[in-house]
Amino acid sequence: MAAVTGGSSDPGVAAVSGEHTGGGVGVQGLSDAFEGVHGESRSPNTAAVTGVNSTAAGSIGVYGQSDPGRAIVGVSKVGTGVFGASDTFEGVHGESQALNTAAVTGLNNAAGGSIGVYGQSDPGRAIVGVSKVGTGVFGVSETFEGVHGESQAPNTAAVTGLNNAAAGSMGVYGQSDPGRAIVGVSKVGTGVFGASETFEGVHGESNSPNTAAIAGINHNKGFGIYGKSAEGDAGFFDGTVTVTGDVRLTGADCAEDFETADRLPCEPGTVVCATEDGRVRASNRAYDVRVAGVVSGAGDFQPAIVLNRQERPAGEHVPVALLGRVYCKVDASHGEIRVGDALTSSPTAGHAMTVRDQGRAFGAVIGKALKPWQQGQGLIPILVTLR
Numbered sequence: 001m002a003a004v005t006g007g008s009s010d011p012g013v014a015a016v017s018g019e020h021t022g023g024g025v026g027v028q029g030l031s032d033a034f035e036g037v038h039g040e041s042r043s044p045n046t047a048a049v050t051g052v053n054s055t056a057a058g059s060i061g062v063y064g065q066s067d068p069g070r071a072i073v074g075v076s077k078v079g080t081g082v083f084g085a086s087d088t089f090e091g092v093h094g095e096s097q098a099l100n101t102a103a104v105t106g107l108n109n110a111a112g113g114s115i116g117v118y119g120q121s122d123p124g125r126a127i128v129g130v131s132k133v134g135t136g137v138f139g140v141s142e143t144f145e146g147v148h149g150e151s152q153a154p155n156t157a158a159v160t161g162l163n164n165a166a167a168g169s170m171g172v173y174g175q176s177d178p179g180r181a182i183v184g185v186s187k188v189g190t191g192v193f194g195a196s197e198t199f200e201g202v203h204g205e206s207n208s209p210n211t212a213a214i215a216g217i218n219h220n221k222g223f224g225i226y227g228k229s230a231e232g233d234a235g236f237f238d239g240t241v242t243v244t245g246d247v248r249l250t251g252a253d254c255a256e257d258f259e260t261a262d263r264l265p266c267e268p269g270t271v272v273c274a275t276e277d278g279r280v281r282a283s284n285r286a287y288d289v290r291v292a293g294v295v296s297g298a299g300d301f302q303p304a305i306v307l308n309r310q311e312r313p314a315g316e317h318v319p320v321a322l323l324g325r326v327y328c329k330v331d332a333s334h335g336e337i338r339v340g341d342a343l344t345s346s347p348t349a350g351h352a353m354t355v356r357d358q359g360r361a362f363g364a365v366i367g368k369a370l371k372p373w374q375q376g377q378g379l380i381p382i383l384v385t386l387r
Contacts, residue, residue, distance in 0.1 A: 266280070272292050325384070344364045
């Protein structure tokens with residue numbers, strides 16, 4: 001027989017009610033072998049047991065304590081095991097002082113596609129993990145991704161890693177043995193994008209004797225590796241370079257870097273001669289056997305190769321075309337220039353002229369004219385063939 005039995009047919013009157021006005025417990029249940037308080041309800045929209053606390057912040061609706069068992073257990077065959085909702089705070093809040101257990105654990109042992117922990121927030125953050133000394137969010141899977149992120153937003157990442165600590169910290173770290181540590185795949189965008197304001201955009205290192213630290217492979221007609229620099233070199237190789245195919249250069253001539261005499265600049269197209277100290281200056285004598293070539297870069301011709309490139313202030317060095325096509329200053333006042341004419345230095349500073357005296361031209365020929373020039377001074381393309 002029950003210690004206390006109550007009944008009521010009035011929906012506004014409780015079957016059993018307990019009230020304590022002196023600061024004690026309203027209703028207390030105690031059992032040595034079963035529930036201290038047991039509640040059952042046949043109503044589809046009400047709880048079997050309800051705890052309501054309408055006092056100030058910090059009060060508790062339902063409190064459960066068990067040592068060493070489970071303080072509160074929620075089990076449902078078709079519904080939610082435990083449901084928590086709040087207008088101003090966490091829906092479910094968990095804290096733990098144990099070293100090896102989680103404050104909140106989500107386990108789902110059902111078939112594929114089930115979810116251990118599900119978070120949804122509109123428009124806030126669905127799941128947030130914060131730790132002062134440990135891992136913020138840790139994901140492990142034996143058969144699928146440890147952490148999987150998807151996003152439909154056009155300007156945000158599916159997964160973002162930010163590290164604002166000191167130098168040497170990592171935004172995203174990937175390790176896989178023997179698989180691929182990080183893989184980026186995109187059908188219409190960049191597979192992997194790296195940018196840095198003070199260091200390499202993408203840095204690769206390898207200790208393998210047979211593979212590259214960075215490999216660029218294009219299975220279509222595009223570039224395997226593309227390099228571009230606004231001011232510096234597009235590519236730099238510290239070591240031997242092996243090429244198994246053609247080297248296609250878009251420039252027109254092969255030039256070599258020369259220091260200018262007295263550090264006087266020579267503009268592109270200028271005919272230059274060598275000085276006693278191995279520098280160059282604008283030529284000013286006819287049939288000068290010291291003629292060295294033509295300063296490259298005039299017109300729409302740029303050097304394909306510059307040998308012995310030096311880092312000097314602008315104007316103190318010039319690329320001198322030694323072979324190939326280059327635009328050259330000419331002066332037809334010493335004779336009309338026709339296509340195929342051999343050219344040599346002229347008395348006009350920095351200008352070439354047509355060869356009229358073959359005997360004096362030996363060792364002073366710059367090249368051959370590729371376009372005619374009838375009178376006065378001008379700029380024409382020539383084929384540099386020093387002899």
